Amino acid sequence: MHLLDYLEQFYYREESLCQLLGIEQEQLQHWQHLRIFPQASYSLENSIQCHSYQGIFPCQVFWQYYPVAMQDWGRQLQKSNIESASTAFIVFAQRAQGALQNLQQDGVFIDESYTEDFDERLTHLWQQFLTGQFGTQTRNGQIEEIMQMDALRYSIDTITEGLTVHALDKTQRQQLHPVMKQFSKVLIQPPSHEYDQSLRARYLDKLTMKYDLSVKM
Template identity: 35%
Template sequence: MRLTHHLNTHFFSAEELCSTLRITAEQLAHWQETCIFPNASYSLENQIKCSSYLGLYECVEHTEYYPRGAEQWGQLLLKHQVEQSTHAYELFQQKYIQTLTKCAQQGLISQDCRFNEDLPEHVQQSWQQFLCSKYGVISQNGLVEEVVYIDLGRALVDALTEERTAGHIPAEHRTELLGALKLLNRALSHHMDHEKPMSIRYKYIESLIAKYDLSIR
């Protein structure tokens, strides 16, 4: 799949995002300057040469792309009339903890200190990575819920596989490992071909399925 086709299919351009949210490009830029909205996931620069009956025309076009879930976050900012980064963080933290609680109710619980005594610091770190658009690239939609699934899923997998170095997985732990992989599968992006070898999906799902003879279907 061509790069531009992939981005146009799975992401919003900045123009499309603004149109969907009914905001101006200036408003989007202001949100980013005040650290309440993520940066673009991808920035594309095209050197264009156009030939026609009237001659040759050359220009450079810049296009920024945002995950589809950015619309949901923008709607949340509009609904709550968010203007300050502290307010935006409160909304992020609330949704993060709510999602983590739902995962715990399903038996997906990590003993890692990041999800216990160090949770406030961990959520703050995830917020900063959310703003710099790390999750806008590695997740399917850039949703806060997917941030939790990725953070928690990786922690569970690392604990069960000795950080993916264990030679085998005991039978009593395989069900738990499958649950963690399914959580990751719900959230991690299916990347373009040139990104796949470096992706978390490859390292945490595809490689481990082959290594430990698993299936997440």
């Protein structure tokens, strides 16, 4: 799929996102200045030629794209009238903790050591969230997906000792497979030009091949 088609299908261009939220782009930039709204996950800058009946004209385009979940996050900022990073972080942390509890209630294995120094872990995830990087890793950029991705990867690393275990026994395989399946669900399917550098290729595919696993098992 062409990159532009991919972005238009799975992301919101900044202008469209602002339109959906009923705000001006200046407001979005103000939120980013306050560090309560993520930066764009993709930025496109290009020089193009515009052909029309009037002639050929050079044109400079600069577009920024955000994951679809940023509409939900923007509405939450509006609804709660959030204007400080500390308050925004509290909302982020509450949603992340709720997602972790849901995973545990569903019976998905989460290593108990994951919650050690949990406040520090949440702070780190919040800082990454603000950079926009999760918009290129998770399916929709949702806070719940971010927490699942982080907790599940930690648990996979615990079972496999950072993918250094030579072979898995039956118990480990039974424990790992549902974690791996859920992990696959929250990861984005990246565009072809990014696939080799993606978390899906560098981590999930490597895991699958090393231990002869399949998300369809």
